[in-house]
Amino acid sequence: MTKKLEENFFKILMILSTSAILFSLVLIIVTILIKGLPVLSVEMLTKVPQGGYYFGKGGGILNAIVGSLYLSTGATFLAFLIALPVSLFMNIYLIKKKRLLNIIRYLLDLLWGVPSIVYGAFGFTIMIYLGIRTSLLAGIITVTLFIIPIMIRAMDEVFKTVPLGLIEASFSLGSTKSETAFKVFLKQVIPSVVTAVLLSFGRAIGDAASILFTTGYTDHIPTSLLEPTATLPLAVFFQLSSPIPEVQNRAYASALVLIIIILIISILSRIFANRNKLKKLNIKTAINKRFVYYKNIRQNYIQYRKNKR
């Protein structure tokens, strides 16, 4: 009976730890909702900080919301321009060179693991080197570096699943490698490309450490790339460190806005990811059909030989 006892004991522990993880997510969201919702108002979402905002006077965090969107959109766009060709190149030109591919994937995974504060410090060095001041541009460059490996690996994971037959069929019809890449391959994987982009966008908008030194902070909405800009994570951080309760409350509201944006992105990417499954299924059924076809030909042939005898 001790066997059963031990199993039950561990089973209870397992259920406890699973619920601990579930509970912590609920706790985080409920806490932010309780603290943030009463403070959140239309004024907060639609106005930039007015005079005396940081002493509890009127205004909102529109500067941070718009700044964050500018920053992540810019960075995601730049990263996309680099990540898409790289992942296509890996999966079409290098598809036969498994060893090289593995090394590249390994390096990308390492890059993914580098903490964002290191990117921040590195971005700051580049910024000084190029002679630009803390600005939207410097932030975009840093965040781009930060999300490139994430985006490439996310795309690559799905590109890997596209059957080799598709590429070979395209080659056999006489199309060049780049034609295959952009006209045939890309069409099959568009939903997952969207998922990868959304995933990177979520990363870009939520990260604070990498932009701490590079984007600066301002109360205005930036009008050019060379101006500093406010961002949501930093808005949360700075307002929370204020000693005035009203300003602290606004930090909770800003955190709520940030979480809502992240949740929307997460739901969107889930929708697109599910769409891709349908497509994958189609590819799979197509291949299966082809095999059935081959099988039929072969069986007909066997039948034919039998009859001949």
Added chain:
Amino acid sequence: MLACLILVMTIPLLIGIGLFLKSSLLFDNYSLANLLFSKIWKPLDGKFGFYPFIISSVWVTLIAILISAPICLLSAIYLTQYAKKYFLKFMHPVIDILAGIPSVVYGVCGVLIIVPFISNIAPAFGKQTSGYSILAGAIVLSIMISPFILNILIEIFKNIPDELKEASLSLGATKWETIKFVLIKKISPGIISSIGLGISRAFGETMAVLMVVGNVAKVPNSAFDPGYPLPALIANNYGEMLSIPMYDSALMFAALVLFGVVLFFNIISRLTITKLEIY
């Protein structure tokens, strides 16, 4: 396309070289051992001892891993071996959302929930603290890295071939014995590497830890003391010290140490995972 690939591949090299060049000023004036093991941090007097920061980082990371590794392992076993399929399907988005929550939000929750909690329980251990402590940082971190570790573990557990389980069960072992003696043994490289990746994640995490850990540049004596991990050091002091080249260089050195440690753990764990036979 090739140009893009080469560009991306040179990024880690560029980061390493850039940080090294920036911190070389510090190497010219101090020995490496002196930097790493000296306990005095007075940048304005030209004393750069990184020991308190490194120790704080190690403490925070270690405690975070000690909390989250068993929890993740147990719930990975539960989700893949005991729970119904739909529950695992339900947990996947939960884990993803938990992984996607920005670190600042974790920091806010840490300040709101965990810091007061610690300051309440500290007297039970005979300590007085404001709550901003190593332990608070570690608890926040352990929640942050758990989705990361859990995802890897679930992926590994799912890939164990069924024959292995069936063979063990048919020999008369109970389900728990199968898990304990067969499955865990089989995937132990995977468990180790997931923990290693968790460590590297925890070591580099900045904002959430920075907000709850207290930031006092002294060697901590217990988990209830405030600490000052490396990432927090960089984040807190940047921008102020541009006027002093040596200070600037010292912070770049901190970034370099961080980069090195994280790369080391990443490389080790990714090499260990290749030892897994189930792939």
